[in-house]
Amino acid sequence: SQQGEEDPQALSIQEGENATMNCSYKTSINNLQWYRQNSGRGLVHLILIRSNEREKHSGRLRVTLDTSKKSSSLLITASRAADTASYFCATDRYGNNRLAFGKGNQVVVIP
Amino acid sequence: SAVISQKPSRDICQRGTSLTIQCQVDSQVTMMFWYRQQPGQSLTLIATANQGSEATYESGFVIDKFPISRPNLTFSTLTVSNMSPEDSSIYLCSVRGSSGNTIYFGEGSWLTVV
Numbered sequence: 300s301q302q303g304e305e306d307p308q309a310l311s312i313q314e315g316e317n318a319t320m321n322c323s324y325k326t327s328i329n330n331l332q333w334y335r336q337n338s339g340r341g342l343v344h345l346i347l348i349r350s351n352e353r354e355k356h357s358g359r360l361r362v363t364l365d366t367s368k369k370s371s372s373l374l375i376t377a378s379r380a381a382d383t384a385s386y387f388c389a390t391d392r393y394g395n396n397r398l399a400f401g402k403g404n405q406v407v408v409i410p
Numbered sequence: 411s412a413v414i415s416q417k418p419s420r421d422i423c424q425r426g427t428s429l430t431i432q433c434q435v436d437s438q439v440t441m442m443f444w445y446r447q448q449p450g451q452s453l454t455l456i457a458t459a460n461q462g463s464e465a466t467y468e469s470g471f472v473i474d475k476f477p478i479s480r481p482n483l484t485f486s487t488l489t490v491s492n493m494s495p496e497d498s499s500i501y502l503c504s505v506r507g508s509s510g511n512t513i514y515f516g517e518g519s520w521l522t523v524v
Contacts (some may be wrong), residue, residue, distance in 0.1 A: 339500060341517035343506055387452060396441050396506045398421065398513055400453040
């Protein structure tokens with residue numbers, strides 16, 4: 300079954316601002332992964348966070364995971380026009396690498 | 411990370427025909443998967459491509475419609491059979507990286523059925 304559902308936001312921000320998007324899911328998970336997709340092309344892997352981790356950073360990206368609330372957030376700091384994309388979270392429920400994707404968030408960064 | 415190449419990147423197909431999509435990885439990988447992304451939608455897992463045995467399909471997907479081959483640890487194909495306009499989608503190949511559980515994706519094959 301599919302799980303991993305972001306609030307399907309369309310976020311429009313000014314360059315330099317921070318962008319935050321959320322993801323909620325319904326069952327226990329082994330890990331959660333965030334991806335970026337530009338204009339219907341392939342997915343770029345951003346961050347993997349394991350169920351026993353609460354926060355991870357990668358460059359301007361910060362991901363949090365709250366397993367008690369079954370939710371995750373992705374923060375992009377100091378956004379750039381090149382960050383304009385769709386962002387997806389995906390959950391791996393059993394650690395068997397079969398991912399269930401959320402609906403995605405569209406982020407537009409205005410120069 | 412793994413470098414994943416898909417062919418074709420884009421195609422326009424006639425209703426009722428079949429098309430085979432190829433996925434080539436630059437290193438041996440144990441796990442390969444095929445996903446579908448319908449227009450404006452999120453991704454849905456079609457199947458796990460198993461090397462040396464039949465693919466494992468997710469609910470709602472069947473072998474007759476989406477036959478998959480995986481002859482070795484670097485290559486897989488997905489065929490979309492007897493296509494209808496509803497099959498117009500991006501089809502993406504993905505693999506598990508060599509360490510951990512990170513899943514990497516190819517650039518996708520964008521099929522339009524007319």
